[in-house]
Amino acid sequence: MPTDDELLERALAFSGTYVSDDGNVTVRRFAVGAFEYSGDRFLGNCTVCSRALSLPAAGEPLADVAAAVRFVSTHIHGDVD
Incomplete structure (x- = not known):
């Protein structure tokens, strides 16, 4: 059985996107960039942290x-969300 981290890696490799439950x-x-090779780059967003202004809205x-x-x-904020 794969771990949660492995499932996340597989989701990003397959679709390029992950959304929590x-x-x-x-x-x-x-x-x-169009001609720039630097491997995979990602953008993470957390609505809880964005609302608290501890993470940029973008x-x-x-x-x-x-x-x-x-x-x-x-x-992972649990019941605090």
């Missing part, structure tokens, strides 16, 4: 899949 956390792939740039996994694990 409650819809509050999203991660999506975005292109840096989202947080994430350098790679590992950063995306850390972002998602950091923004």
Whole structure:
């Protein structure tokens, strides 16, 4: 059985997008530049943190899949949502 981190990595590799079950956390792939190769880049957004103004409304740039996994694990707010 794959771990949650492995499932997140697979979702990003397959579709380029991840949305948490409650819809509050999203991660999506975005292109840096037309001729620039720098691997996968992502943009993370958490509606709870955006509303609290602790995260930019446009989202947080994430350098790679590992950063995306850390972002998602950091923004699990449980019953506080």
